[in-house]
Amino acid sequence: MSAWKEKLRRLVTVEPVIFLYMTGTFIVTPAYQQMIITKVCQELLKNDTICTNPEHHKDDEEVQATASYILLLFSATLSLISIPPAIMLGSWSDRAGRRWVMALPSMLCLLSGGLLLAIDLLENLSVYWTLMAAALAGLTGGHVSIFLSSFSYLADLTVGSSSSRTLRMAVAESMIFVGGTTGFLLGGFLEQEYGLKAAFGAYISCHVLAVLYIALWLRDPATGKIARIAPCKEDTDEQGSNTEESRMFILKYAKLSFKAVFKKRSGQDRLKLHFLIVCTFINNLVAVGDQSILLLYLMYEPREFTTALYGVFNSVRMLLLGFGLLGLFPLLMRCMKETTVAKLSALFRAASYILLAFSSNTWMVFLVAVVGTPSGINQAVIRSLSSAIVGADEQGAMFSFSASVEATCILISATIFNGLYPLTLPTFPGMPFIIMAVFMLIVFILLQWISEMPVTHPRLVLSD
Structure with missing residues (x-):
C-alpha cells in the first residue's frame, strides 16, 4: 500500500494545486470585475435599480470608461506588490x-477573498477597497509564485528526461485551462443563482482545499532535496553567514535569480534563455490584457453578452485550450518538433484575436474559442525549454526571474489595454485585440529564431 501511495505521489503532484488556484482565480475574476462595474455605476448614477442589473447600464460609456480605469488600478496594485516576492521566492x-512557496499565495488569497466578500456585503464601502484586496493577493506573488514553484517542482521530478518533462509541464499547463473551465462554469452559475457572495465564498473554499492538499499530500522531490543539501560553491558563498541581516534577504535571492538567467552558458544557450523569457513575458502580457477587457468588450454593443453567457464562453474556451494541451499536443509531438508545434500555436492564437476583434455576434465569438484551441501549447513548450537550459540547482531561480517578469506584465498589460480600450470604444472597440495578435506574431518570430539556433545542450533534444 505504501509503494502504491508513493507511486501515486509521483504521478499526481502539482496539478491539483494549479487546478484549485486557477479555479478560484477564474471564479473571482469576473465576480470582482462585475462588483467594480456595479459599484462604479452606483457612485456615478446613484440609482440602485439600474445598477443592480447590468442590462440597464452596460452601454453607458462613462461607466465603462471609469470601471476600466479602476480595473487598471487593481491590476497595477497586484503587479507592483507581487514583483519583490516573485523575484525572491x-x-x-x-x-x-517548493511546497511552502506554493502554499503562501493561497494563504494570502484567503484574506483577499474575505475582504472582497465584505466589500460586497457592505454597500457603504467604496470601490477603492478592492485595491486592498489586490494588495493582499500580491504580497506573496500571486499566481506567478504558484507557477514558479509548480514548474520548478516538475523540473526537479523529471531531471534527465526532456520528453517526459515537456509532457508533464503540458499536463500542468492544461490545469490552468481545466481550472478556467470549472471556474467560469461554477462562477457563472453561482453569480446567476446566488449572487456575488456565493462566488467569493467558492473562491475562499478553493484556497482552503489547496493549502490542505499541499500540507497533507505533496512531498518535495528527492532531486530538489539533493540540490538544496549540496548547492554549488558560489551560491553557498552568496548566502553568507547565518547572522546576515533580514533586510538583505530579498537582495540575496534576487541576485541568485539574476545570476541564473545572465550567467555565461555554452554556445547560444544564454541568448536562447533570454528569448524564451521574452516569449513568456509577451504571452502573459496578452493573457492579462485579454482577461482585463474581455468582459467589458463582450457586454458592449453589438455583442451584448450577459454575465451568464460570458461565463459559458469562457468555459468553452478554457475547455478547448485544455483539450489542446491534453489531447492535441501529444499527437502533434509524434510528427513534429516541439518548437514547430509552439510556432503553430502562436499563429492560431494570433488568428483567434483577429477574429475576436471583428466579432459582431454570438456565433463569431464562440468561433474564436475553436480557432484558439492550440493557443496554450506554446507556453508549455517555452517552460520546458527554459528549464532544460539551467541546472538542477537553478530551476527555482530561473522560474523566479520569469515569474517576476510575469508580475511586471500585469501592470504593463493593464496600462496598455485598460488604457487603450476606453479611447477606442467610440471608433473600433476591437483594436486592443488586434494589438494582441501583433504581439503573438512577435512570439512566432522569436520561436523561429530559437529553432534555428544550434543545439548545444543535450536536454533540449527530443527523442522521436
Missing part, C-alpha cells in the same frame, strides 16, 4: 523547498 525554494 524561486531562489529561496531551491534551498527551502
Whole structure:
C-alpha cells in the first residue's frame, strides 16, 4: 500500500494545486470585475435599480470608461506588490523547498477573498477597497509564485528526461485551462443563482482545499532535496553567514535569480534563455490584457453578452485550450518538433484575436474559442525549454526571474489595454485585440529564431 501511495505521489503532484488556484482565480475574476462595474455605476448614477442589473447600464460609456480605469488600478496594485516576492521566492525554494512557496499565495488569497466578500456585503464601502484586496493577493506573488514553484517542482521530478518533462509541464499547463473551465462554469452559475457572495465564498473554499492538499499530500522531490543539501560553491558563498541581516534577504535571492538567467552558458544557450523569457513575458502580457477587457468588450454593443453567457464562453474556451494541451499536443509531438508545434500555436492564437476583434455576434465569438484551441501549447513548450537550459540547482531561480517578469506584465498589460480600450470604444472597440495578435506574431518570430539556433545542450533534444 505504501509503494502504491508513493507511486501515486509521483504521478499526481502539482496539478491539483494549479487546478484549485486557477479555479478560484477564474471564479473571482469576473465576480470582482462585475462588483467594480456595479459599484462604479452606483457612485456615478446613484440609482440602485439600474445598477443592480447590468442590462440597464452596460452601454453607458462613462461607466465603462471609469470601471476600466479602476480595473487598471487593481491590476497595477497586484503587479507592483507581487514583483519583490516573485523575484525572491524561486531562489529561496531551491534551498527551502517548493511546497511552502506554493502554499503562501493561497494563504494570502484567503484574506483577499474575505475582504472582497465584505466589500460586497457592505454597500457603504467604496470601490477603492478592492485595491486592498489586490494588495493582499500580491504580497506573496500571486499566481506567478504558484507557477514558479509548480514548474520548478516538475523540473526537479523529471531531471534527465526532456520528453517526459515537456509532457508533464503540458499536463500542468492544461490545469490552468481545466481550472478556467470549472471556474467560469461554477462562477457563472453561482453569480446567476446566488449572487456575488456565493462566488467569493467558492473562491475562499478553493484556497482552503489547496493549502490542505499541499500540507497533507505533496512531498518535495528527492532531486530538489539533493540540490538544496549540496548547492554549488558560489551560491553557498552568496548566502553568507547565518547572522546576515533580514533586510538583505530579498537582495540575496534576487541576485541568485539574476545570476541564473545572465550567467555565461555554452554556445547560444544564454541568448536562447533570454528569448524564451521574452516569449513568456509577451504571452502573459496578452493573457492579462485579454482577461482585463474581455468582459467589458463582450457586454458592449453589438455583442451584448450577459454575465451568464460570458461565463459559458469562457468555459468553452478554457475547455478547448485544455483539450489542446491534453489531447492535441501529444499527437502533434509524434510528427513534429516541439518548437514547430509552439510556432503553430502562436499563429492560431494570433488568428483567434483577429477574429475576436471583428466579432459582431454570438456565433463569431464562440468561433474564436475553436480557432484558439492550440493557443496554450506554446507556453508549455517555452517552460520546458527554459528549464532544460539551467541546472538542477537553478530551476527555482530561473522560474523566479520569469515569474517576476510575469508580475511586471500585469501592470504593463493593464496600462496598455485598460488604457487603450476606453479611447477606442467610440471608433473600433476591437483594436486592443488586434494589438494582441501583433504581439503573438512577435512570439512566432522569436520561436523561429530559437529553432534555428544550434543545439548545444543535450536536454533540449527530443527523442522521436
